[in-house]
Amino acid sequence: MKKTIALAILAAACGLLAAGHICAKPEVIAHRGASGYLPEHTLAAKAMAYAAGVDFLEQDVVLSKDNVPIVSHDVHLDTVTDVAKVFPDRKRADGRYYVLDFTLAELKQLRVTERFDRKTGKRVLPNRFPAGLAEFRLVTMEEDLQLIQGLNKSTGRNVGIYPEIKQPRWHREQGYDVSRVVLDVLKRYGYQTKADACWVQCFEYDEVLRVRNELGWRGRLLMLLSPKDKGSDGTDFAFLRSPAGLAKLAETVDGVGPDISTIVKWNKDGKAVVSDFAKNARAHKLTLHPYTIRIDALPKNCPSSDALHAALFRDADVDGMFTDFGDVTVQWIKANMPASR
Ligand code: CA
Numbered sequence: 001m002k003k004t005i006a007l008a009i010l011a012a013a014c015g016l017l018a019a020g021h022i023c024a025k026p027e028v029i030a031h032r033g034a035s036g037y038l039p040e041h042t043l044a045a046k047a048m049a050y051a052a053g054v055d056f057l058e059q060d061v062v063l064s065k066d067n068v069p070i071v072s073h074d075v076h077l078d079t080v081t082d083v084a085k086v087f088p089d090r091k092r093a094d095g096r097y098y099v100l101d102f103t104l105a106e107l108k109q110l111r112v113t114e115r116f117d118r119k120t121g122k123r124v125l126p127n128r129f130p131a132g133l134a135e136f137r138l139v140t141m142e143e144d145l146q147l148i149q150g151l152n153k154s155t156g157r158n159v160g161i162y163p164e165i166k167q168p169r170w171h172r173e174q175g176y177d178v179s180r181v182v183l184d185v186l187k188r189y190g191y192q193t194k195a196d197a198c199w200v201q202c203f204e205y206d207e208v209l210r211v212r213n214e215l216g217w218r219g220r221l222l223m224l225l226s227p228k229d230k231g232s233d234g235t236d237f238a239f240l241r242s243p244a245g246l247a248k249l250a251e252t253v254d255g256v257g258p259d260i261s262t263i264v265k266w267n268k269d270g271k272a273v274v275s276d277f278a279k280n281a282r283a284h285k286l287t288l289h290p291y292t293i294r295i296d297a298l299p300k301n302c303p304s305s306d307a308l309h310a311a312l313f314r315d316a317d318v319d320g321m322f323t324d325f326g327d328v329t330v331q332w333i334k335a336n337m338p339a340s341r
Helices: 002-017 043-051 141-155 168-173 178-188 205-214 243-249 277-283 305-315 326-336
Strands: 027-030 056-063 069-071 160-165 199-202 220-225 255-258 264-266 272-274 320-323
Touching: 027 043, 027 326, 043 056, 043 141, 056 141, 056 178, 069 141, 069 178, 141 160, 141 178, 160 178, 168 178, 168 205, 178 199, 178 205, 199 205, 205 220, 243 277, 264 305, 272 305, 305 326, 320 326
Parallel strands: 027 056, 027 320, 056 160, 160 199, 199 220, 220 255
Antiparallel strands: 056 069, 264 272
16 A cells, blocks of 8 residues: 555656656657668668657758758768769869759669768768668658658557758758748648647757747747857857857747757766756756767767766756667667656
8 A cells, every 4th residue: 555655656746747857758869760770861761760669750851953852961962872973063163962953853863871971982980881782762851751650650659750950041042941841841741839749950040030930830949059159150059058048049949959068078087077058958948859879989988878878868867869879779768767668
């Protein structure tokens, strides 16, 4: 009987605190899909991450020449595709190949591979999926959402989406409005309110304001925060990371996505040192979703994958994480925070 009462009190406490942080389930966001194992943003990478039990799958979105939203981390094509071989004459004066200069039909002719250095040809993370094996193609935002919604139907789960509007200011300078296109797709696919399994994210503060105020996005919105002081569009990250900046952000967004180094660093002895950032974000009721767990490229002095997960989920008490290894992060939470999942 006593045990029952104690359990009831514990359950009630968890219920009360669920809106805060203790007992809340940390969310696992598959960064570009299961990018630790398969070329990023391919449908195969998304399906693998889905199967690992993540809560959200990320889409970085840029536009094609014919205004189709394409899932690609960069506005460039030359570090994840064979564009330089297929369309050698189509580079701009800066030597780069832009998604925006190709129609969807042309983009579909390209093969996607694991990320490589365009100057040396060497893969950025050499232990990941080998170059040249299997066949992967670029994916439109709609194809990506269709895969997730199809899997939600066949599994009965409700895995969310996490589109990032990439370089909106640059797109506008080129005569394109990527935010408007992304929000239009979201509306057509049933993502409109904060109750829907969707977060929209962006690194550009002016655009975040525009998405909320001018374009009328009513769903959840996350401001990405670079560890740099200023963004290429002029976003003042140094200010936005400060308590005053977080207070300002809280007027518009639901959450913030800083780099791991903003939350925690490791000293020479491999001990985690947590900054005040997480506490400050919490004080303004901002959801905290930092990026990115990479167990094959740990932060400086961080001794292990376990130490990385422990510092983020236990010490800093983040609400969720972007991770290249959704399976590892899901398993870590199951094993170490059993009450929460
Ligand atoms: Ca992203």
